[in-house]
Amino acid sequence: MFVALLTGGGLTVVGGFVQAWLTSRDATARDDRRHLHELDMAREQRHHQRIENAYEELLLLVETIGQWASMIRPLVTIEGDPRPQLPPLPEQARVEALVRAYGSQKVRDRLFAWRQVIDQLIEADFQIQAAERSIERQGHTSIDDGAERMKIGTQLRPAERARRNELAEEIAAELRAPFS
Secondary structure, three states: OHHHHHHHHHHHHHHHHHHHHHHHHHHHHEEEEEEEEEHHHHHHHHHHHHHHHHHHHHHHHHHHHHHHHHHOOOOOOOOOOOOOOOOOOHHHHHHHHHHHHOOOOHHHHHHHHHHHHHHHHHHHHHHHHHHHHHHHHHHOOOOOHHHHHHHHHHHHHHHHHHHHHHHHHHHHHHHOOOOO
């Protein structure tokens, strides 16, 4: 009888320990899963915040350069008017690097299309500057700066505005979309 009590009581104690251990193990596993889920959510939130920051900086840069594009080579100039300047190259490179790192393929494609128009504007402005320098030095030029001015006013400015709007619309659509 005494042995039966010890055995039965011992089994009850061992059973209690096993049950406690299993419950503890399940709780630990559940806590681990919850912690991993919270880490994933925090990581996703940081990534989304980086995308938002990159897009905001890109929009500011694009608008600044867009203002430059709208002011470059006006039809009428007044002596002493300041010549608009592009943002510094390191700032442009930093923003474009952020977009390469965090931006979607659609935004990168729209940025590339917009950038091509800006490069054409810069080239046309360079051609006009070269013509002006040639006239100052030699009294004439072989560069048709009138054609370059016309190209800026009738083709490149409207194209820049259109590409800028497409880029801004894509960014707005992506920022409105819920992130997963």
